[in-house]
Amino acid sequence: MPELTPAALRTVVERLAPARLPALTQHLAEAATNALQAGTLAPLQAFVASWAVFVAIERHPERAARLRELERVVDAGEQDPTAAIAEIRAILEAAEVDAGTGTAAPFLPA
Secondary structure (H helix, E strand, O other), rough: OOOOOOHHHHHHHHHOOOOHHHHHHHHHHHHHHHHHHHHHHHHHHHHHHHHHHHHHHHOOOHHHHHHHHHHHHHHHHHOOOHHHHHHOOOHHHHHHHHHHOOOOOOOOOO
């Protein structure tokens, strides 16, 4: 895992999922604006946690592919999503551990 800084996460996202750079850049700008307006670092901390989880997932192609497959199952609505949702939750929890965030960071879907 990279350092949990915007610059380090940007570098890794650029390598692992370059198509997601515009979303990362927009999210960082929004987080910085919200942090300034609110006078708190919480929006920037949430940004780092979100993208750290994203990187933790994308660093393992099989985990990333499985997550996308499960998201398609849920989105399609053609079968009971209970098992898929439970597996998504497990993937996100494992990624949080890998990322060292220790929180239920909001995930940014690909």
